[in-house]
Amino acid sequence: MTTTELINQIRKKKSFLCIGLDVDLNKIPQHLLKEEDPIFAFNKAIIDATHHLCVAYKPNTAFYEAYGLKGWKALEKTIKYLNEKYPEIFTIADAKRGDIGNTSTMYAQAFFEDLAFDSVTVAPYMGKDSVEPFLAFKNKHTILLALTSNAGAFDFQTKTVEGKELYKQVLDTSKTWENAENLMYVVGATKAEYLAExxxxxxDSFLLVPGVGAQGGNLQDVCKYGMSENVGLLINSSRGIIYASSGEDFAAAAASKAEALQKEMAVELG
Amino acid sequence: MTTTELINQIRKKKSFLCIGLDVDLNKIPQHLLKEEDPIFAFNKAIIDATHHLCVAYKPNTAFYEAYGLKGWKALEKTIKYLNEKYPEIFTIADAKRGDIGNTSTMYAQAFFEDLAFDSVTVAPYMGKDSVEPFLAFKNKHTILLALTSNAGAFDFQTKTVEGKELYKQVLDTSKTWENAENLMYVVGATKAEYLAExxxxxxDSFLLVPGVGAQGGNLQDVCKYGMSENVGLLINSSRGIIYASSGEDFAAAAASKAEALQKEMAVELG
Structure with a gap:
C-alpha cells in the first residue's frame, strides 16, 4: 500500500485508529474456545465489527508465536482474511525484528511476501545494514522503534548520545538510509510532549503511537504535538478495544470502544 | 540447562563451538529438496554428523519464518530432535526479540516453554522491562545483543552515551536487572580488540561470538581477549560449516570443518 492510499483512507473514514490484535486465550470470551481456531475466530469477529472505524490492524507476533504452530497458522489466516476481505486496510506485523543484512532480508520476505503485510516494526540497535533490507521493498513500510511507551525507554533511548538523545540519533541517522521514504516510527503516546521535537x-513521517488508553497516553495531546499536514499518525489501541467485554457481545463492545475513539479522531481531523 | 552443565560439556568435548543452523533452501544440497521436510532433513544430517564436535546449535528464526508454516514446523522438529536425542547440547533460538513487559513474557513462553530452547537472543533497545520477563525463567538464558558483528554496529552501539559507548552502557545497566545471572551477551568476533574492555x-558472563570465519574474525584473538576462567565463550560458525559442500557429502564436509575448529579450540583450552 502506498502512503497516499493510507492518507486517503484516513480522510475517508475520519479515523487514524489502529487496532492491536494481541490475542491471549486467557482473555478472550470463553465460548470461543470450542471453535476449531479460537484465535482466528476472535480476530475475524473483531475485524468484521470494527473495520469501518479503523484504518489499520496490528497483530503483535509474540501472541501468536506463544501458541506455536497453531498460533502461526492463526496469524496466517488473519492476514489472509484482511487482505482478501478488507484490502483497503493497512496491516502492521508488530514483530520488532532486526538482524544482520542477509538475515533481515529473510525476515522482510517472511512479513512482506509470505504473509503479505504492508509493514513491519523493526528495532534499530543493529544499525543501517539491519534495517535497509526491509526498506528495499517497494510500497512496504518499515516502522522503526524510536521512543517506546514502556518504562525501559528511559534506560537507553532517552540517554544523551553525542549531544542528543539516542532516539533522536535514531531518527536523524535513519533519514540518511537508502529508501528512507519507506520509514515510519514508533513513538509512545505516554511521551506526547516529546512529539513536538x-x-x-x-x-512528515507517519508515527505509530501506542500507549493511548491502557498505558495512560492522551489522544488530544498526541494530536496537538504530533499531527502533520497529512495527519501522519496511526494511534494504536489493543486491550482497551478487543477486551472491552468478555461476554458473547465482545465484538459489539469492541466496536463501541473503537467508535468512541474514531469520533474523537474525527474532531481532531476537523 | 545450568551454566555449570554447559561448562562441563565444554571441558569434556574440548570445544566451545556453536553451529548456526541458518537453513536456506537455495543453498542446501539440491537432492534434499525431494524430502518431505528438506529443512529438517538437512538439520538432522548436520546435527548427527557434528554433535560430538560442538556444544551448541543456534537456529536463526528468520530462516524458518521466511518459509511460513512449513518453516516453523521444521524449527519445532529440529529443537525437538535436539532435546530428545542430544539433551546435553545447549540450544539457542537466535530470534533477537524484545517488546514491552507482558509481550516479552509471551516471547519467553514461545521459546523457553513451547519450543523448549535453553536460551534466546534479545535486543536491548527497549530496556529493563523488555528483558526481565525473559530473565525470570529458571535455568534459561537470555543472550543480550551488546556489540554485533555487522557494519551497522557503528551506527549506535559504539557511540558515546554519557561517557561510555552504548554497548558498555548496555552491559553495565543490564548487570543491575533482576536475575542478571541468567544473562549472556552477543559480542562479534570482528571486534576482538573490544573484548578485553x-x-x-x-x-564471568558467557559471550556468544559470531563472525569467526565468514565475517573475518579470528579465533585466537577472541580467546586471547575474551576467555574467562570458566571459558565463557561460545563461538558460532554457520555458513562456513553447514555449507562446506553442496554435494551428497555435505554432512561429512560440515563435520570436517567443525573438527578443524574444535581442534583449534582444544589448543586454546590447553
Whole structure:
C-alpha cells in the first residue's frame, strides 16, 4: 500500500485508529474456545465489527508465536482474511525484528511476501545494514522503534548520545538510509510532549503511537504535538478495544470502544 | 540447562563451538529438496554428523519464518530432535526479540516453554522491562545483543552515551536487572580488540561470538581477549560449516570443518 492510499483512507473514514490484535486465550470470551481456531475466530469477529472505524490492524507476533504452530497458522489466516476481505486496510506485523543484512532480508520476505503485510516494526540497535533490507521493498513500510511507551525507554533511548538523545540519533541517522521514504516510527503516546521535537526532525513521517488508553497516553495531546499536514499518525489501541467485554457481545463492545475513539479522531481531523 | 552443565560439556568435548543452523533452501544440497521436510532433513544430517564436535546449535528464526508454516514446523522438529536425542547440547533460538513487559513474557513462553530452547537472543533497545520477563525463567538464558558483528554496529552501539559507548552502557545497566545471572551477551568476533574492555565489565558472563570465519574474525584473538576462567565463550560458525559442500557429502564436509575448529579450540583450552 502506498502512503497516499493510507492518507486517503484516513480522510475517508475520519479515523487514524489502529487496532492491536494481541490475542491471549486467557482473555478472550470463553465460548470461543470450542471453535476449531479460537484465535482466528476472535480476530475475524473483531475485524468484521470494527473495520469501518479503523484504518489499520496490528497483530503483535509474540501472541501468536506463544501458541506455536497453531498460533502461526492463526496469524496466517488473519492476514489472509484482511487482505482478501478488507484490502483497503493497512496491516502492521508488530514483530520488532532486526538482524544482520542477509538475515533481515529473510525476515522482510517472511512479513512482506509470505504473509503479505504492508509493514513491519523493526528495532534499530543493529544499525543501517539491519534495517535497509526491509526498506528495499517497494510500497512496504518499515516502522522503526524510536521512543517506546514502556518504562525501559528511559534506560537507553532517552540517554544523551553525542549531544542528543539516542532516539533522536535514531531518527536523524535513519533519514540518511537508502529508501528512507519507506520509514515510519514508533513513538509512545505516554511521551506526547516529546512529539513536538520529533516533528522538527521528521516533519512528515507517519508515527505509530501506542500507549493511548491502557498505558495512560492522551489522544488530544498526541494530536496537538504530533499531527502533520497529512495527519501522519496511526494511534494504536489493543486491550482497551478487543477486551472491552468478555461476554458473547465482545465484538459489539469492541466496536463501541473503537467508535468512541474514531469520533474523537474525527474532531481532531476537523 | 545450568551454566555449570554447559561448562562441563565444554571441558569434556574440548570445544566451545556453536553451529548456526541458518537453513536456506537455495543453498542446501539440491537432492534434499525431494524430502518431505528438506529443512529438517538437512538439520538432522548436520546435527548427527557434528554433535560430538560442538556444544551448541543456534537456529536463526528468520530462516524458518521466511518459509511460513512449513518453516516453523521444521524449527519445532529440529529443537525437538535436539532435546530428545542430544539433551546435553545447549540450544539457542537466535530470534533477537524484545517488546514491552507482558509481550516479552509471551516471547519467553514461545521459546523457553513451547519450543523448549535453553536460551534466546534479545535486543536491548527497549530496556529493563523488555528483558526481565525473559530473565525470570529458571535455568534459561537470555543472550543480550551488546556489540554485533555487522557494519551497522557503528551506527549506535559504539557511540558515546554519557561517557561510555552504548554497548558498555548496555552491559553495565543490564548487570543491575533482576536475575542478571541468567544473562549472556552477543559480542562479534570482528571486534576482538573490544573484548578485553568488555571483560572488565562482565568478567564471568558467557559471550556468544559470531563472525569467526565468514565475517573475518579470528579465533585466537577472541580467546586471547575474551576467555574467562570458566571459558565463557561460545563461538558460532554457520555458513562456513553447514555449507562446506553442496554435494551428497555435505554432512561429512560440515563435520570436517567443525573438527578443524574444535581442534583449534582444544589448543586454546590447553
Amino acid at each position: 520529533i516533528r522538527n526532525i521528521i516533519p | 568488555i571483560r572488565n565489565i562482565i568478567p
